[in-house]
Amino acid sequence: xxxxxxxxxxxxxxxxxxxxxxxxxxxxxxxxxxxxxxxxxxxxxxxxxxxxxxxxxxxxxxxxxxxxxxxxxxxxxxxxxxxxxxxxxxxxxxxxxxxxxxxxxxxxxxxxxxxxxxxxxxxxxxxxxxxxxxxxxxxxxxxxxxxxxxxxxxxxxxxxxxxxxxxxxxxxxxxxxxxxxxxxxxxxxxxxxxxxxxxxxxxxxxxxxxxxxxxxxxxxxxxxxxxxxxxxxxxxxxxxxxxxxxxxxxxxxxxxxxxxxxxxxxxxxxxxxxxxxxxxxxxxxxxxxxxxxxxxxxxxxxxxxxxxxxxxxxxxxxxxxxxxxxxxxxxxxxxxxxxxxxxxxxxxxxxxxxxxxxxxxxxxxxxxxxxxxxxxxxxxxxxxxxxxxxxxxxxxxxx
Amino acid sequence: xxxxxxxxxxxxxxxxxxxxxxxxxxxxxxxxxxxxxxxxxxxxxxxxxxxxxxxxxxxxxxxxxxxxxxxxxxxxxxxxxxxxxxxxxxxxxxxxxxxxxxxxxxxxxxxxxxxxxxxxxxxxxxxxxxxxxxxxxxxxxxxxxxxxxxxxxxxxxxxxxxxxxxxxxxxxxxxxxxxxxxxxxxxxxxxxxxxxxxxxxxxxxxxxxxxxxxxxxxxxxxxxxxxxxxxxxxxxxxxxxxxxxxxxxxxxxxxxxxxxxxxxxxxxxxxxxxxxxxxxxxxxxxxxxxxxxxxxxxxxxxxxxxxxxxxxxxxxxxxxxxxxxxxxxxxxxxxxxxxxxxxxxxxxxxxxxxxxxxxxxxxxxxxxxxxxxxxxxxxxxxxxxxxxxxxxxxxxxxx
Numbered sequence: 001x002x003x004x005x006x007x008x009x010x011x012x013x014x015x016x017x018x019x020x021x022x023x024x025x026x027x028x029x030x031x032x033x034x035x036x037x038x039x040x041x042x043x044x045x046x047x048x049x050x051x052x053x054x055x056x057x058x059x060x061x062x063x064x065x066x067x068x069x070x071x072x073x074x075x076x077x078x079x080x081x082x083x084x085x086x087x088x089x090x091x092x093x094x095x096x097x098x099x100x101x102x103x104x105x106x107x108x109x110x111x112x113x114x115x116x117x118x119x120x121x122x123x124x125x126x127x128x129x130x131x132x133x134x135x136x137x138x139x140x141x142x143x144x145x146x147x148x149x150x151x152x153x154x155x156x157x158x159x160x161x162x163x164x165x166x167x168x169x170x171x172x173x174x175x176x177x178x179x180x181x182x183x184x185x186x187x188x189x190x191x192x193x194x195x196x197x198x199x200x201x202x203x204x205x206x207x208x209x210x211x212x213x214x215x216x217x218x219x220x221x222x223x224x225x226x227x228x229x230x231x232x233x234x235x236x237x238x239x240x241x242x243x244x245x246x247x248x249x250x251x252x253x254x255x256x257x258x259x260x261x262x263x264x265x266x267x268x269x270x271x272x273x274x275x276x277x278x279x280x281x282x283x284x285x286x287x288x289x290x291x292x293x294x295x296x297x298x299x300x301x302x303x304x305x306x307x308x309x310x311x312x313x314x315x316x317x318x319x320x321x322x323x324x325x326x327x328x329x330x331x332x333x334x335x336x337x338x339x340x341x342x343x344x345x346x347x348x349x350x351x352x353x354x355x356x357x358x359x360x361x362x363x364x365x366x367x368x369x370x371x372x373x374x375x376x377x378x379x380x381x382x383x384x385x386x387x388x389x390x391x392x393x394x395x396x397x398x399x
Numbered sequence: 400x401x402x403x404x405x406x407x408x409x410x411x412x413x414x415x416x417x418x419x420x421x422x423x424x425x426x427x428x429x430x431x432x433x434x435x436x437x438x439x440x441x442x443x444x445x446x447x448x449x450x451x452x453x454x455x456x457x458x459x460x461x462x463x464x465x466x467x468x469x470x471x472x473x474x475x476x477x478x479x480x481x482x483x484x485x486x487x488x489x490x491x492x493x494x495x496x497x498x499x500x501x502x503x504x505x506x507x508x509x510x511x512x513x514x515x516x517x518x519x520x521x522x523x524x525x526x527x528x529x530x531x532x533x534x535x536x537x538x539x540x541x542x543x544x545x546x547x548x549x550x551x552x553x554x555x556x557x558x559x560x561x562x563x564x565x566x567x568x569x570x571x572x573x574x575x576x577x578x579x580x581x582x583x584x585x586x587x588x589x590x591x592x593x594x595x596x597x598x599x600x601x602x603x604x605x606x607x608x609x610x611x612x613x614x615x616x617x618x619x620x621x622x623x624x625x626x627x628x629x630x631x632x633x634x635x636x637x638x639x640x641x642x643x644x645x646x647x648x649x650x651x652x653x654x655x656x657x658x659x660x661x662x663x664x665x666x667x668x669x670x671x672x673x674x675x676x677x678x679x680x681x682x683x684x685x686x687x688x689x690x691x692x693x694x695x696x697x698x699x700x701x702x703x704x705x706x707x708x709x710x711x712x713x714x715x716x717x718x719x720x721x722x723x724x725x726x727x728x729x730x731x732x733x734x735x736x737x738x739x740x741x742x743x744x745x746x747x748x749x750x751x752x753x754x755x756x757x758x759x760x761x762x763x764x765x766x767x768x769x770x771x772x773x774x775x776x777x778x779x780x781x782x783x784x785x786x787x788x789x790x791x792x793x794x795x796x797x798x
Contacts, residue, residue, distance in 0.1 A: 004622035004648050005594030008562060009656060010516045010538070016659040022471060043463035051466070052458035059451035064442035067450070067635035072421060102501060102665040109664045113537055117409045134663040138512055139409070163407060195404030223403035236466035238670030249403050257408060260415040264533040265508045266501040270669040271637030 012118075015137045019130060020357035024342075028351045034387040036374040037351040039173065039326050042301075045294045045377070046236045047285065054279035066275035072263050074100025074243075075274040081281055082229070082243045091219050091227070097245050099258060102269045104203055104230040104242035108135035108166075110265065111199055111226060111244075114257045115164045116141045123165035123196075125153055126365050127329075127358030129173045132166055132201065143360045152179030155190040164197045170213040171204040171325025174358050174373035178323055181214035188220035195224075197254075203230035203242075206291050208324040209299040223247045226254075231277070233326075234291060239273040298326070304381035305374065308388035314395060328374045329355075333396070336370040341394065350390040411517075414536045418529060419756035423741075427750045433786040435773040436750040438572065438725050441700075444693045444776070445635045446684070453679035465674035471662050473499025473642075474673040480680055481628070481642045490618050490626070496644050498657060501668045503602055503629040503641035507534035507565075509664065510598055510625060510643075513656045514563045515540045522564035524552055525764050526728075526757030528572045528600065531565055542759045551578030554589040563596045569612040570603040570724025573757050573772035577722055580613035587619035595623075596653075602629035602641075605690050607723040608698040622646045625653075630676070632725075633690060638672040697725070703780035704773065707787035713794060727773045728754075732795070735769040740793065749789040 021038060028035040058066055073079065079098040086093045101107045112135050116122055122141035124133065125148060141163065146153040158165050167187075169179040179187070191198040200217045218227040227245040235241075246255040262268075305328060306321050316333040332338060338354035345352060355371030356364050379387060420437060427434040457465055472478065478497040485492045500506045511534050515521055521540035523532065524547060540562065545552040557564050566586075568578040578586070590597040599616045617626040626644040634640075645654040661667075704727060705720050715732040731737060737753035744751060754770030755763050778786060 004591065004646070007514065007594065007596050007649065007653060008516070009652065010512070010514055010562075013513055013656045013660075016656060016663070018655075018659055019662045022662055025468075026470065038468070040468055043467060046463065046466045048458075048462045048466065052462060055454050055458060059447075059454060063447045063451060064445065065637070067445045067447065067637040068442060069424075069437070069439055069631075069636045071425065102669075105663070106665040113409070114412055115406065115409055117407070131663070131666070134659070136663075138660060138663065163409075192403065195406070197406050232468075237468045238464070238466040238674075240665060240667070240669045247403070250406065253408065254406060256417075257412045257415060260417055260533070261412075261537060263418045263421055264415070264504070264530070264535075264537065265664065266505040266639060267530070268639070270501075270639045270672050272672050272675065273669050275637075276671065 012138045012140050015140050015361070017134065017137065017361065019134055021130065021353055024351050024353060027346060033346055033349050033351050034379060034383055034390065035351040036379070036387050037353045038378060039375050040378045041233060041237065042297065042377055045297055047290050050280060050285050051236070051276065054276055054283055054285070057283060058275050058279040061279065062275050066272045068271060070268050070271045070274065072259055072268045074098065074269060075278060077278050078274055086245070090215055093245050094248060096251065097248055099244040099246065099262065100269050100274065101242045101244050102240045102266065103232060103237070104201060104228040105131055105135065106265070107228040107242060107244040108132050108199070108201070110258050110261045111164065112136045112139040113261045114254060115197060117163055120163045121161060123158060123162045124360060125167055125172070126360045127174050127355060127368055127371070128166070128360065129168055129201065130358050133361060137361060143363060145360050145363060151183040152177065153187065155186045158187065158190045158194055158196055160194040160196065162196045164199055165191070166199045166201065168201045168204070169217060170202055171207065171322060173204070173325065174327050174353070174355070175329045176320070176322035176325050176327050178213055184214055184217045185220045188217040188225060191224040192221045198225045199228065200225050201228045203233055204325040206234050207295065207298060207326065209295060209302060210323055213324065218245065223249045234287065235277070239277070241269060241273050241277065298377055301376045301379070301381060301384065305376040305384045305388070308385040311385070312388045312392035314392065326375050326377045328376065330372050330374060332370045332372065334370055336396070338370060338372045344394040345391055348390045348394045350387045352391065411537045411539050414539050414760070416533065416536065416760065418533055420529065420752055423750050423752060426745060432745055432748050432750050433778060433782055433789065434750040435778070435786050436752045437777060438774050439777045440632060440636060441696065441776055444696055446689050449679060449684050450635070450675060453675055453682055453684070456682060457674050457678040460678065461674050465671045467670060469667050469670045469673065471658055471667045473497065473668060474677060476677050477673055485644070489614055492644050493647060495650065496647055498643040498645065498661065499668050499673065500641045500643050501639045501665065502631060502636070503600060503627040504530055504534065505664070506627040506641060506643040507531050507598070507600070509657050509660045510563065511535045511538040512660045513653060514596060516562055519562045520560060522557060522561045523759060524566055524571070525759045526573050526754060526767055527565070527759065528567055529757050531600065532760060535565070536760060542762060544759050544762060550582040551576065552586065554585045557586065557589045557593055557595055559593040559595065561595045563598055564590070565598045565600065567600045567603070568616060569601055570606065570721060572603070572724065573726050573752070573754070574728045575719065575721035575724050575726050577612050583613055583616045584619045587616040587624060590623040591620045597624045598627065599624050600627045602632055603724040605633050606694065606697060606725065608694060608701060609722055612723065617644065622648045633686065634676070638676070640668060640672050640676065697776055700775045700778070700780060700783065704775040704783045704787070707784040710784070711787045711791035713791065725774050725776045727775065729771050729773060731769045731771065733769055735795070737769060737771045743793040744790055747789045747793045749786045751790065
């Protein structure tokens with residue numbers, strides 16, 4: 001048998017890279033490893049009884065619609081619900097601005113397709129959400145790293161010429177950093193002044209444990225920010241639903257192109273999932289009460305992980321207790337190579353994500369190599385303690 | 400209030416275009432228009448009772464999995480099911496080759512991202528499935544038109560240097576043409592000889608009305624063809640599920656890049672939909688019996704549309720009765736401008752898709768302008784008759 005001729009891959013594939021998190025996820029799903037790696041919400045946090053009931057109603061009331069093709073923009077009732085909910089939270093949005101996406105991940109891909117030009121600068125934090133780096137990479141940006149201080153990215157880092165700037169202002173993945181209220185305003189005004197689109201990714205804004213985060217950048221500059229939301233953390237990730245809010249003034253150009261990109265990408269999000277959420281809302285599901293329960297659960301898990309870190313980690317490690325979101329960002333001793341430690345940790349039965357996975361492609365800051373991200377939302381408090389005990393057992397200097 | 404500064408769009412957006420079908424769909428959903436335009440399956444063809452029962456079982460047996468993140472490749476049980484079903488139909492495939500996609504539309508987008516280089520030639524038929532043109536367009540190919548005869552595209556049209564070639568061999572959308580068995584073999588061997596990937600899109604292969612179509616090109620050259628399948632026509636489009644079969648010999652390069660592109664695009668297809676299909680299969684759903692019923696229904700609708708065309712259309716129109724799929728492709732008088740006719744037709748209460756929508760961007764063949772596509776799967780036989788009566792009433796020369 002002769003080997004087939006190699007196919008020529010597009011040049012953009014050279015910029016693609018695997019997801020460290022997805023690769024680790026595969027290992028941990030096939031073993032007894034306790035995973036601090038993935039951002040998998042605890043199944044106990046899913047409103048499963050309410051969704052099962054909504055599903056029963058769905059098949060009685062809108063089964064045919066749940067199985068049929070639908071508009072690429074999303075179901076009208078859901079666009080309206082997103083607009084109303086955001087507006088009630090002080091973010092005035094009209095339903096026409098809302099595009100229902102297959103998770104906020106798809107919003108990132110569509111924005112990359114419409115806004116990023118090969119070789120042109122895109123501004124991102126370091127560390128940054130690696131899924132965004134993965135979405136943008138095939139569009140071949142020149143990566144620019146956003147200088148930051150304790151309050152968040154610096155406004156004057158945002159300059160005319162950037163094709164877009166990306167940030168997660170509330171409880172960033174992986175650093176858990178929350179941008180201050182003043183800084184949000186300054187960033188939004190700067191975006192308006194230089195005419196650069198800011199992509200504000202907000203999957204964790206509802207997961208606060210002491211007080212709600214400041215208002216989104218979008219509220220300060222609704223012509224200059226695209227706001228992304230995920231339903232993965234507030235309802236369930238398996239639905240693959242999220243939303244993209246486009247500035248009203250840009251619907252005719254950017255909005256139209258996003259919609260065309262979306263038609264080519266997959267036509268529309270699952271009608272079944274959209275129908276299920278519609279039925280859930282119609283039966284009077286109290287999302288705020290549900291979120292209060294999720295916050296209480298995750299707060300306890302966060303506190304358990306903090307206690308475990310205090311209990312088991314040797315001296316020389318630093319972290320801040322996250323005020324929201326799903327992750328601790330640990331800074332190990334400067335000599336630590338977290339990626340090199342991972343195989344040992346897996347052997348010991350614990351997984352984490354090495355900090356370098358969150359680095360800007362080709363420019364990974366050396367400080368990231370001694371960091372790691374730990375998720376506290378998947379494991380129980382007892383499991384979290386055991387996981388950190390295992391982790392500590394393979395650290396340099398462990399007994 | 401000052402106008403915001405315009406954002407710079409990526410150059411690739413200039414190649415994007417709206418979907419004529421989706422635009423017409425919006426008009427027809429908001430009115431009393433009888434639509435021959437969309438390819439919406441009749442809701443009566445959905446196995447809704449079986450899916451409702453599967454849904455009840457889902458919430459008892461795998462509710463948490465249906466709501467959780469999942470592997471980007473798709474649920475293992477579904478990859479296995481696709482491989483087994485294809486293998487049983489004479490297309491030997493291993494589960495590892497199967498990527499579960501959000502409709503075959505997503506497979507097209509991923510292939511475009513991984514294989515198409517800006518300015519490099521991509522070979523497509525004219526007319527061609529407009530969703531494929533829409534998927535590929537943002538990757539900025541140079542469009543090459545595939546010369547065809549009565550048996551299908553000509554093998555020597557496929558040449559080294561093409562980045563990919565795209566075809567729908569069975570009951571093409573819009574032309575309903577089915578490529579002959581000999582031609583399929585010749586095309587597959589040619590693809591192997593010149594080392595060009597052929598994307599074989601097969602959404603309609605199960606919708607045959609007299610006899611099954613010849614085996615896919617993939618069977619003749621399993622190293623040289625990527626085979627796409629849709630579950631929209633055999634189960635329901637609202638699930639947004641389909642599959643991509645990658646040659647086993649190309650999993651390490653093309654397959655790995657497709658998976659990375661997929662992670663960046665939307666992580667994975669809806670767990671809810673995948674869980675529902677798993678539960679459906681586990682409860683012993685007889686897909687073949689279901690398909691026999693769908694074929695019977697659509698055959699009757701096809702025959703009804705054919706009779707309506709014979710009854711109402713004036714002389715000078717030509718068509719072939721489609722042996723499968725969902726569409727009639729009508730050739731009007733040479734002087735007809737079908738796009739110009741559409742507003743009148745909508746006024747008269749009937750919609751169709753003008754032939755030029757299926758043309759190669761920038762090179763629309765003039766012959767397409769006098770053609771139109773009519774779908775027979777959405778309307779009942781009586782409605783089909785009335786729709787054609789309305790259409791005929793606005794044709795040149797109508798009484």
